[in-house]
Amino acid sequence: xxxxxxxxxxxxxxxxxxxxxxxxxxxxxxxxxxxxxxxxxxxxxxxxxxxxxxxxxxxxxxxxxxxxxxxxxxxxxxxxxxxxxxxxxxxxxxxxxxxxxxxxxxxxxxxxxxxxxxxxxxxxxxxxxxxxxxxxxxxxxxxxxxxxxxxxxxxxxxxxxxxxxxxxxxxxxxxxxxxxxxxxxxxxxxxxxxxxxxxxxxxxxxxxxxxxxxxxxxxxxxxxxxxxxxxxxxxxxxxxxxxxxxxxxxxxxxxxxxxxxxxxxxxxxxxxxxxxxxxxxxxxxxxxxxxxxxxxxxxxxxxxxxxxxxxxxxxxxxxxxxxxxxxxxxxxxxxxxxxxxxxxxxxxxxxxxxxxxxxxxxxxxxxxxxxxxxxxxxxxxxxxxxxxxxxxxxxxxxxxxxxxxxxxxxxxxxxxxxxxxxxxxxxxxxxxxxxxxxxxxxxx
Amino acid sequence: xxxxxxxxxxxxxxxxxxxxxxxxxxxxxxxxxxxxxxxxxxxxxxxxxxxxxxxxxxxxxxxxxxxxxxxxxxxxxxxxxxxxxxxxxxxxxxxxxxxxxxxxxxxxxxxxxxxxxxxxxxxxxxxxxxxxxxxxxxxxxxxxxxxxxxxxxxxxxxxxxxxxxxxxxxxxxxxxxxxxxxxxxxxxxxxxxxxxxxxxxxxxxxxxxxxxxxxxxxxxxxxxxxxxxxxxxxxxxxxxxxxxxxxxxxxxxxxxxxxxxxxxxxxxxxxxxxxxxxxxxxxxxxxxxxxxxxxxxxxxxxxxxxxxxxxxxxxxxxxxxxxxxxxxxxxxxxxxxxxxxxxxxxxxxxxxxxxxxxxxxxxxxxxxxxxxxxxxxxxxxxxxxxxxxxxxxxxxxxxxxxxxxxxxxxxxxxxxxxxxxxxxxxxxxxxxxxxxxxxxxxxxxxxxxxxxxxxxxx
Numbered sequence: 001x002x003x004x005x006x007x008x009x010x011x012x013x014x015x016x017x018x019x020x021x022x023x024x025x026x027x028x029x030x031x032x033x034x035x036x037x038x039x040x041x042x043x044x045x046x047x048x049x050x051x052x053x054x055x056x057x058x059x060x061x062x063x064x065x066x067x068x069x070x071x072x073x074x075x076x077x078x079x080x081x082x083x084x085x086x087x088x089x090x091x092x093x094x095x096x097x098x099x100x101x102x103x104x105x106x107x108x109x110x111x112x113x114x115x116x117x118x119x120x121x122x123x124x125x126x127x128x129x130x131x132x133x134x135x136x137x138x139x140x141x142x143x144x145x146x147x148x149x150x151x152x153x154x155x156x157x158x159x160x161x162x163x164x165x166x167x168x169x170x171x172x173x174x175x176x177x178x179x180x181x182x183x184x185x186x187x188x189x190x191x192x193x194x195x196x197x198x199x200x201x202x203x204x205x206x207x208x209x210x211x212x213x214x215x216x217x218x219x220x221x222x223x224x225x226x227x228x229x230x231x232x233x234x235x236x237x238x239x240x241x242x243x244x245x246x247x248x249x250x251x252x253x254x255x256x257x258x259x260x261x262x263x264x265x266x267x268x269x270x271x272x273x274x275x276x277x278x279x280x281x282x283x284x285x286x287x288x289x290x291x292x293x294x295x296x297x298x299x300x301x302x303x304x305x306x307x308x309x310x311x312x313x314x315x316x317x318x319x320x321x322x323x324x325x326x327x328x329x330x331x332x333x334x335x336x337x338x339x340x341x342x343x344x345x346x347x348x349x350x351x352x353x354x355x356x357x358x359x360x361x362x363x364x365x366x367x368x369x370x371x372x373x374x375x376x377x378x379x380x381x382x383x384x385x386x387x388x389x390x391x392x393x394x395x396x397x398x399x400x401x402x403x404x405x406x407x408x409x410x411x412x413x414x415x416x417x418x419x420x421x422x423x424x425x426x427x428x429x430x431x432x433x434x435x436x437x438x439x440x441x442x443x444x
Numbered sequence: 445x446x447x448x449x450x451x452x453x454x455x456x457x458x459x460x461x462x463x464x465x466x467x468x469x470x471x472x473x474x475x476x477x478x479x480x481x482x483x484x485x486x487x488x489x490x491x492x493x494x495x496x497x498x499x500x501x502x503x504x505x506x507x508x509x510x511x512x513x514x515x516x517x518x519x520x521x522x523x524x525x526x527x528x529x530x531x532x533x534x535x536x537x538x539x540x541x542x543x544x545x546x547x548x549x550x551x552x553x554x555x556x557x558x559x560x561x562x563x564x565x566x567x568x569x570x571x572x573x574x575x576x577x578x579x580x581x582x583x584x585x586x587x588x589x590x591x592x593x594x595x596x597x598x599x600x601x602x603x604x605x606x607x608x609x610x611x612x613x614x615x616x617x618x619x620x621x622x623x624x625x626x627x628x629x630x631x632x633x634x635x636x637x638x639x640x641x642x643x644x645x646x647x648x649x650x651x652x653x654x655x656x657x658x659x660x661x662x663x664x665x666x667x668x669x670x671x672x673x674x675x676x677x678x679x680x681x682x683x684x685x686x687x688x689x690x691x692x693x694x695x696x697x698x699x700x701x702x703x704x705x706x707x708x709x710x711x712x713x714x715x716x717x718x719x720x721x722x723x724x725x726x727x728x729x730x731x732x733x734x735x736x737x738x739x740x741x742x743x744x745x746x747x748x749x750x751x752x753x754x755x756x757x758x759x760x761x762x763x764x765x766x767x768x769x770x771x772x773x774x775x776x777x778x779x780x781x782x783x784x785x786x787x788x789x790x791x792x793x794x795x796x797x798x799x800x801x802x803x804x805x806x807x808x809x810x811x812x813x814x815x816x817x818x819x820x821x822x823x824x825x826x827x828x829x830x831x832x833x834x835x836x837x838x839x840x841x842x843x844x845x846x847x848x849x850x851x852x853x854x855x856x857x858x859x860x861x862x863x864x865x866x867x868x869x870x871x872x873x874x875x876x877x878x879x880x881x882x883x884x885x886x887x888x889x890x891x892x893x894x895x896x897x898x899x900x901x902x
Contacts (some may be wrong), residue, residue, distance in 0.1 A: 031694075031698055032697070032698025032699070033698070034503075034533070035504065035530050035532075036504065036505060036530065037504070037505040037506070037507060037526075037530065037781070038504075038505070038506055038507070038526035038527075038529060038530050039506075039507040039508070039509075039526070039781070040507070040508045040509070040522060040523075040526065041508075041509040041779065042509065042510065042511065043494065043509055043511065043779065044511065047488075057487070058486070058487065058488045058489070059488075059489045059490070059491075060488070060489070060490045060491070061490065061491035061493070062491065062492055062493050062494055062511070063491055063493035063494075063511075063512070064511075065512070066491060066493075069491070070491065073489055074489075076560075077487050077489060077560060079560075079561075080484065080487060080560050080561050080564045081484060081487050082483070082484045082485060082486055082487070083483070083484070109526075109529060110529070113529070129700075129701065131698045131699040131702075133698075167698075167699055167702070168701075169699055169701030169702045169704075169705060170701070171705075174702070174705075174820075174821040176820075242480065242481075242582070242583045242619075243582045243583065243621070244582065244583055244619055244621075244626060246624065246626075322875050322880045322881075323880065324878065328488070328490045328492075330476075330478075330486050330488055364818045364820075364822065364823075364824045364848075370626075370627075370628075370844065372626070373626055377824075377826060377844075377845060377846030377899040378824065378846065378848075378899065379822055379823070379824035379846065379848030379849075379897075379899070381822055396822065396850070397822070397848075397849065397850055397897065399667075399824070399846065399848045399897055399898075399899035400899055401664075401667060401845070401846065401899040441667065443667040443668060443897060443898070443899055444897060
């Protein structure tokens with residue numbers, strides 16, 4: 001791949017860089033309780049950026065045989081391209097990270113099939129009416145970043161994702177619940193996951209009524225993960241740069257409650273988005289975003305860092321909301337692994353004093369309000385009623401409208417004393433506690 | 445050997461080892477242009493090139509993605525092995541007449557022939573217009589996509605379909621701010637045949653700038669239950685998100701109770717309610733001649749006179765539910781197998797005028813345009829803004845809000861369907877599983893719904 005960079009310089013570019021991604025993937029899917037599909041993907045592609053007369057042209061391709069066309073087009077596009085006011089990354093010594101796990105590939109497809117069958121059987125034993133789906137996906141993703149300053153980074157990473165759901169239809173009552181896991185190797189416990197799903201179905205099929213009004217809301221780690229879309233929109237250096245984010249000019253300010261310490265960390269090797277460098281070749285780092293509620297950092301690309309006169313912090317990822325990471329996307333400020341520091345109180349103690357309230361595990365519409373402003377209007381997809389300290393059944397057709405900056409500043413009653421692994425997209429690992437909100441208006 | 449002979453040579457050599465075998469090749473290209481505040485923020489072109497093999501054996505599927513045609517034989521061998529590992533039952537596969545078909549695009553003004561500098565000039569001009577409109581406007585954005593898609597599909601039944609398609613749109617947005625308040629107003633416009641639709645948008649842009657400014661000082665709606673009139677764009681989003689996704693047969697077929705709830709003949713709405721999904725409306729982004737399994741596109745009625753009359757099928761779901769394939773099996777690219785997806789989805793125009801809908805509403809809200817939505821039995825979608833209805837008259841503007849509810853109850857609560865059906869190209873696309881964004885359109889007439897839950901402050 002170096003050749004195309006050399007050719008770029010030979011043909012008049014001042015600078016060139018290249019991002020490369022190769023993905024090998026096996027997927028084993030059970031649908032409707034039966035093994036349905038086995039898929040294999042072996043795909044790769046690259047994105048070339050050239051700078052000429054101060055402007056850049058960017059062209060990507062999944063065809064590794066048309067380098068000349070790609071280069072020609074990139075040089076031509078640069079005449080109209082973005083004027084780059086900042087410099088690109090110079091070579092640096094990166095932390096070494098071992099992200100591969102050969103044992104993942106030593107397993108036969110038949111062994112995943114057997115695990116899937118065991119999972120389905122456990123659900124069928126619970127209730128033969130449950131429609132069960134489960135998917136195992138193992139992949140090796142090799143990311144590379146090269147530039148004409150001499151950066152030459154490569155990082156292969158092995159991943160196993162597990163995703164499953166159970167669907168129960170009783171009359172016109174449709175209950176669909178699911179969960180998953182994200183691992184480096186084959187270390188999942190299939191029975192544990194089956195039991196987790198069974199428990200969700202058990203509690204979800206009991207329907208409870210709930211009066212509208214103000215009440216305590218207990219967010220599960222899954223729900224907190226869904227709220228992250230709004231958090232990161234405000235923290236995005238891109239929206240700060242454009243002046244749209246309410247967090248503009250507020251570094252050092254107490255924005256949220258002292259209970260909230262939020263960290264983004266690309267350097268933790270057990271996580272999917274771990275990598276020694278981000279998609280612009282900036283070294284990975286652990287970044288404190290909120291420290292006891294005080295805003296400490298934004299998520300920054302090179303462009304955002306330059307515009308805001310801040311040091312780049314390695315948050316440029318080629319992805320977007322609903323867009324998986326791919327070489328053809330432009331780098332945007334994004335999170336990799338998110339962590340909230342645990343609080344003081346055990347989960348049971350958070351629950352026990354609630355006379356009447358609601359647990360929110362999953363909400364729909366969390367990506368549709370004015371996310372940058374932090375406004376969330378949401379219908380509770382999977383919510384449970386709390387009565388006298390106990391969860392008693394599912395609540396349907398309830399909704400709320402909040403602003404995260406108001407609620408996470410003034411309405412936090414308690415943060416759990418431990419964190420749980422979760423994710424909002426199956427791509428980024430998150431470690432979040434349960435969070436109890438004091439008094440939220442629930443409409444029905 | 446030409447490509448067609450090569451594909452059929454391979455298909456014929458392997459077809460006896462499986463129940464069904466297909467190959468799909470793609471050679472596409474796209475360019476995205478992003479302009480913010482009169483400056484190019486990014487131009488990004490992409491060549492998309494690759495293929496896949498799919499095999500069905502005893503009800504089990506194998507699917508392999510490959511990088512180039514030299515890998516075809518190996519990919520077919522691998523796919524057949526996968527299908528053999530999976531298949532233990534019976535293949536369900538609805539018959540479709542084999543066809544040989546070629547489609548070439550015919551533009552009025554071809555976006556790919558408009559020079560890059562002309563596009564950049566136009567989009568800079570639009571964002572300059574937005575930025576200079578009022579000092580309270582803090583951001584202006586133009587986001588453009590052009591895409592040329594060429595697919596070749598061949599299957600073991602003898603079909604060979606060589607289709608070109610195109611998908612182009614422009615999004616324009618204005619963000620206004622005052623104090624802590626920010627509001628964005630935007631619109632998008634799409635085309636499959638004529639770049640000229642992107643010219644002459646100045647009046648529409650000014651209208652959106654005015655709207656963003658107006659919404660800065662607009663109040664938020666009080667949460668609760670309201671009589672709601674959805675404008676055509678929002679009625680389209682409701683139809684797509686809440687109803688359309690529920691009618692995609694892969695969501696139904698595996699669950700016997702779901703098949704029972706959503707069976708043909710079930711009554712879901714008032715008798716004046718008709719809903720369709722069509723792949724044959726000319727020049728719409730969700731239209732095409734053949735889907736990605738070689739089934740011809742058609743207009744599929746889902747609800748007729750309030751009664752469920754159809755589902756959205758692939759060939760497999762159609763066979764399993766003993767219905768006819770509808771031409772809804774679509775794949776976003778060669779990286780994915782086809783699954784049941786919508787095309788152009790709408791409520792069919794009714795008889796009511798807007799004046800008739802509004803005149804007896806004491807307290808309600810006119811919900812205008814969409815920010816997005818998510819479907820299923822419990823749906824939720826967000827109106828860009830609203831205009832309160834008080835005593836039969838449009839009153840003050842309110843900021844965007846979320847409408848949520850239960851699909852079945854809400855369909856029954858539709859009490860008026862407007863006579864002003866609009867289905868047109870805009871931007872964006874539909875997401876399902878990991879396939880996003882697929883070009884679709886939605887629309888319809890104004891509709892009135894009673895008792896809609898709106899999330900909001902007290």
